[in-house]
Amino acid sequence: MNKNIRVLIDGIIFNNPVLIQVVGMCATLATSVSVINGVGMGLSTTAVLVCANIVVSMLRKFIPDTVRIPCFIVVIASFTTIVQLLLQAYLPAINDALGIFIPLIVVNCILLARAEGFASKNGVVASFFDGLGNGLGFTALLAVMGAIREFLGSGTVLGMAIMPEAFPETLLMVMAPGAFFTLGILMAIFKHLIAGKGQSEEE
Amino acid sequence: MHLILLLLAGVFVNNYIFSQFLGICPFLGVSKKVETAAGMGVAVIFVIVLACAATYFVYNLILVPLGLEYLYTIAFILVIAALVQFVEMFIKKSSPSLYQALGVYLPLITTNCAVLGCAVTNMQSGYNFIESIVNGIGGAGGFTFAIVLFAGIRERIEFNDIPKAFEGFPLALIGAGLMSVSFLGFSGLIKL
Numbered sequence: 001m002n003k004n005i006r007v008l009i010d011g012i013i014f015n016n017p018v019l020i021q022v023v024g025m026c027a028t029l030a031t032s033v034s035v036i037n038g039v040g041m042g043l044s045t046t047a048v049l050v051c052a053n054i055v056v057s058m059l060r061k062f063i064p065d066t067v068r069i070p071c072f073i074v075v076i077a078s079f080t081t082i083v084q085l086l087l088q089a090y091l092p093a094i095n096d097a098l099g100i101f102i103p104l105i106v107v108n109c110i111l112l113a114r115a116e117g118f119a120s121k122n123g124v125v126a127s128f129f130d131g132l133g134n135g136l137g138f139t140a141l142l143a144v145m146g147a148i149r150e151f152l153g154s155g156t157v158l159g160m161a162i163m164p165e166a167f168p169e170t171l172l173m174v175m176a177p178g179a180f181f182t183l184g185i186l187m188a189i190f191k192h193l194i195a196g197k198g199q200s201e202e203e
Numbered sequence: 204m205h206l207i208l209l210l211l212a213g214v215f216v217n218n219y220i221f222s223q224f225l226g227i228c229p230f231l232g233v234s235k236k237v238e239t240a241a242g243m244g245v246a247v248i249f250v251i252v253l254a255c256a257a258t259y260f261v262y263n264l265i266l267v268p269l270g271l272e273y274l275y276t277i278a279f280i281l282v283i284a285a286l287v288q289f290v291e292m293f294i295k296k297s298s299p300s301l302y303q304a305l306g307v308y309l310p311l312i313t314t315n316c317a318v319l320g321c322a323v324t325n326m327q328s329g330y331n332f333i334e335s336i337v338n339g340i341g342g343a344g345g346f347t348f349a350i351v352l353f354a355g356i357r358e359r360i361e362f363n364d365i366p367k368a369f370e371g372f373p374l375a376l377i378g379a380g381l382m383s384v385s386f387l388g389f390s391g392l393i394k395l
Contacts, residue, residue, distance in 0.1 A: 025224075025228055025231065026224045027224075069313075077280050084276065103323050104319060104323070106276055107314050107315070108316075109314055172384070177387065179380075180379045184373045184376030187372055187373040188369045188373035
């Protein structure tokens with residue numbers, strides 16, 4: 001159990017899919033316009049990731065090595081379609097806001113990276129925790145980025161006005177460049193903190 | 204005229220990298236040298252145009268008659284994966300020198316979201332065959348344009364003294380952000 005918790009925490013912080021592994025950038029940059037969008041995207045990806053990791057892990061002894069990538073992609077694409085249909089049925093607003101990036105979960109590198117790098121080598125329970133950890137790490141980052149961009153861009157968080165009317169809205173933050181700047185600066189801060197921690201452990 | 208506008212809109216206004224966030228992974232991953240970036244760009248143009256044509260036929264001749272439109276994600280990604288494999292084998296046989304140049308990048312294109320994104324956009328906007336192809340050329344051309352320009356900038360960044368925390372991806376992202384600001388200047392230029 002202890003090992004599984006370790007895997008979970010690794011996924012969320014020390015091996016964060018976006019900040020450390022640098023995968024899944026397209027979805028991160030595109031859907032972090034607001035907290036709601038970011039969390040919606042993060043949780044959809046988490047659902048696909050957990051299910052795909054479990055199935056890949058269960059099938060890992062039956063999938064021939066040479067055709068493993070197409071097999072992983074079919075598993076991921078199936079779960080993506082399921083999540084897409086569920087969102088269309090129950091959360092149409094989120095589905096419209098995320099638009100093309102829901103079908104594009106298939107080509108989110110996080111999924112293939114975890115299937116290839118973890119689920120195809122480890123047991124079902126560990127793969128479940130790995131999927132959950134990476135998914136939550138991704139969701140947390142999207143939520144933080146969404147909060148920063150929403151706050152600076154329109155003075156709201158979760159749609160609630162926090163700043164007075166006179167707050168100078170930085171429109172740039174909710175447009176494309178804001179996404180690049182926010183992620184670049186967050187990544188530098190994270191790198192600095194993690195690197196600083198690594199050094200103090202060595203000393 | 205309509206097609207020319209569609210092409211220009213793809214390259215400048217709706218640039219895949221700077222306004223739609225498609226294909227960011229290869230954009231950051233293979234933009235360290237101008238030559239490799241150009242190689243990647245050519246491979247992407249090639250695959251996107253073929254993928255636009257193939258997914259158009261798969262959607263309109265197979266999925267729509269059978270009433271299976273909701274399976275488009277699975278169908279498209281399989282078509283693209285098969286196509287990339289096929290293109291790889293074909294180039295290997297027909298032109299070993301081109302294969303040498305593109306070699307490493309071809310398999311990576313399967314998971315380039317620009318390819319699937321382009322196919323899905325064509326399908327959702329209801330483009331006809333010619334429009335799909337032109338949209339593919341525009342989008343892929345914009346991708347190549349962006350990645351080559353960006354590689355040029357990164358080659359220069361290499362020689363500068365930058366704070367340790369910003370080395371690598373963080374500074375690349377901020378550079379991409381600045382380029383994205385300049386591409387904002389094109390927005391509203393073409394209304395489709």
